[in-house]
Amino acid sequence: MPVIIAGKRRGAKLLVPQGEGVRPTLVRVREALFSILTSELGSFEGLRVLDPFAGAGLLGLEAWSRGAAHVDFVECSREHHSILSRNIASLRAQAETKAILGQSPKDWHKLPALPYDLVLCDPPYAAGLMPQTLCSLAERNMLRPNALVSVELNAADILEIPDAFTCLKQRKYGKCQICLLMRKTPGMTI
Secondary structure, eight states: OOOOEEEEEEEOOOOOOSTTTTTOOOHHHHHHOOOOOOOOOSOTTTTTETTTTTTTTTHHHHHHTTTTTTTEEEEHHHHHHHHHHHHHHTTTGGGGGEEEESOOTTTTTSSSSSSEEEEOOOOGGGGGGGGHHHHHHTTTTTTEEEEEEEEEEEEEEOOOOTTTTTEEEEETTTEEEEEEEEEETTOOOO
């Protein structure tokens, strides 16, 4: 059973769905991702976070535990959404989170209008959802300038990065890779 790694609810156990096709982010990958994010952000305090392929909410709830002010989750599976809702309730995080039953990016109109500082993407590997997701984040102005977007992919996949983003870091961890992107601001050169 996975646990929250750090923050105010460190060590809290989280439920995860069982069965074929379920791939919760491994603890060592979550540790590496949040180490990279902490290095870039300094702190999660006050951040607005989106977890658009939430599953059980491991990534978004980790950000919440580390101080994020608000986390929105989107999950398309009723079973996974139910587990996510139970995880939120067990952490008593209802006031700082919102879990939407729907598909990313199709159902993003259900999300609050405020822009996000951080987006934590862990989509199904073979679904090819990231190009559309990244374009939608940029086109709908859902991100603050210089917002970060982390993407977990199969280690063999190549991420198509729209012009609105620049890749800050790319790291491989066994069978997966993490790409950290930044939303470009006008006139930005990297």
